[in-house]
Amino acid sequence: EVQLVESGGGLVQPGRSLKLSCAASGFTFSNYYMAWVRQAPTKGLEWVASITNSGGSTYYRDSVKGRFTISRDNAKSTLYLQMDSLRSEDTATYYCTRVTDYWGQGVMVTVSS
């Protein structure tokens, strides 16, 4: 059974950093692209970043370029999202997804002073 379990969310002040993790199981992690998708409270879904199966290429939405870094450790079957210089508009539930066919339960990130 495919499982994606996010962790690392919480309340953080504007300008600070946070690192999300997503532990994957039930499939060969190194064979799949992975992505982060977020959803602000009461809003729609918004793609954040993607990474190829090897980790050799990464893609970001413009609003997070230069602030967020997606990475993976295939030996640990874990996906990461390093979020720096956080802004109030980054407040959202962040979902880890395996090319959007499987999704984690989501982790809440609140950016507020």
Add this chain to the structure above:
Amino acid sequence: DIQMTQSPSSLPASLGDRVTITCRASQDIGNYLRWFQQKPGKSPRLMIYGATNLAAGVPSRFSGSRSGSDYSLTINSLESEDMAIYYCLQHNEYPLTFGSGTKLEIK
């Protein structure tokens, strides 16, 4: 960026109805179109991939179609468990873009 214009934003319907939700792509996306269902407090669930293919475990009353740059999700014989928000997603090119969502609710 590719814009996905989704309509309607809200869709009141009765149990047993046939309903259709549409997304229009601002550029060619081929069949790189997916549909998701999201219930309150839950993660999105993949319903349709490749514009017309039913994802595993999805009831056969759901179907996807394409006409040019218009992509549609149709639900035949609506059931209470289908009440949710539905989103389309284009994954033809980065940035990936979602439609704004359609809230399907009981009339």
